[in-house]
């Protein structure tokens with residue numbers, strides 16, 4: 001336990017805000033989460049695949065593995081190029097790492113992370129929308145829409161793609177004469193996605209992940225015992241920086257019509273899936289990395305700093321890695337200095353940003369290549385993705401390579417002692 005007056009104000013009770021809170025709680029560090037919605041888990045939300053390194057991290061939180069509605073076993077038995085359906089029919093339980101791939105509906109994932117807080121659940125404030133952040137020499141003051149104020153040592157912005165924390169942080173820097181926002185590359189959407197949930201249909205195989213590739217389109221569908229989750233991607237005619245684009249009913253209808261004859265899995269058309277939907281959402285998918293992840297006592301994590309399409313299923317997985325490194329660094333700092341000044345926090349945030357930005361760039365690059373390959377952005381990408389790779393490598397080999405290159409060096413909470421399970425690909429100690 002690290003004694004002291006430290007208190008983190010986490011803006012956003014999504015997966016990354018909650019992962020940070022779980023870490024801080026285990027480290028004995030105080031926090032509050034401010035979530036703008038009235039409840040932490042809502043009824044809607046995408047299907048989220050957790051990769052083994054995330055299971056490794058979350059397992060270490062309380063010693064018991066996460067349980068999801070379906071465990072993904074990763075190995076395709078067959079690949080059908082030329083616009084047809086690839087069956088990622090998962091047959092390999094522990095995915096070479098000792099931990100499985102698991103598929104969670106977002107509400108269940110958020111609920112699991114919330115429950116992980118135990119007695120510290122009382123530190124989560126819902127219906128708390130932020131208005132402004134004030135930075136003083138000794139701390140931060142967050143002003144809420146309802147007139148309330150939360151005081152703490154630092155602010156962690158885990159408030160997603162449209163992060164208000166990021167905007168306030170950039171404004172504060174500008175007011176202080178450090179206008180770093182002008183050096184930021186614009187965040188651009190080149191793809192839109194319709195995602196949603198449908199009731200489970202008879203043709204769907206539980207725990208199987210179906211993916212289709214086509215010219216400027218792609219689909220991904222998975223099923224658990226109760227529900228199917230899907231994402232349908234389409235390349236936008238022109239890339240846009242309008243990240244908050246709200247699609248009209250007519251635009252949604254046009255999208256649905258454009259995909260009506262696409263088979264998203266054997267014997268199931270998108271039209272049929274859509275008829276059985278419980279909810280859907282059509283949005284743009286921003287891609288890009290923010291250059292500056294911190295200023296003064298404010299720091300960003302998750303989608304507020306790192307944006308990619310959902311094609312690679314990496315947003316949460318990557319964001320949780322940021323959460324772990326940030327908490328480890330705070331723990332390290334507070335272990336030797338219970339009341340760090342702003343410069344001390346800035347040094348830690350800079351190290352965190354430099355490490356995680358580079359790692360996140362690789363993940364974003366992979367996700368960017370993946371969506372462009374899946375949607376046949378060029379003849380060459382189609383040829384590589386749907387002909388050469390499946391011919392050269394089995395999915396098992398591709399996944400093992402991804403596991404070796406991307407996953408095995410990832411972080412774990414430094415202050416929790418617990419033996420890790422491992423598989424064919426051993427974890428690197430971090």
Ligand SMILES: Cc1cc2nc3c(=O)[nH]c(=O)nc-3n(C[C@H](O)[C@H](O)[C@H](O)COP(=O)(O)OP(=O)(O)OC[C@H]3O[C@@H](n4cnc5c(N)ncnc54)[C@H](O)[C@@H]3O)c2cc1C
Nearest residue numbers: 012014015016036046049160302303310313314315316317
């Ligand atoms: C269709 C789809 C499928 C996906 N599949 C996967 C997958 O398989 N694997 C994977 O790893 N990732 C996946 N992702 C990506 C993943 O959902 C995101 O990367 C992840 O949700 C980011 O978490 P976050 O906590 O940073 O932000 P968010 O999930 O956006 O959460 C931010 C939270 O902050 C709150 N908030 C926002 N503004 C304020 C404010 N001003 N005040 C207070 N609270 C605020 C929001 O209400 C929200 O609760 C998928 C995404 C989509 C769209």
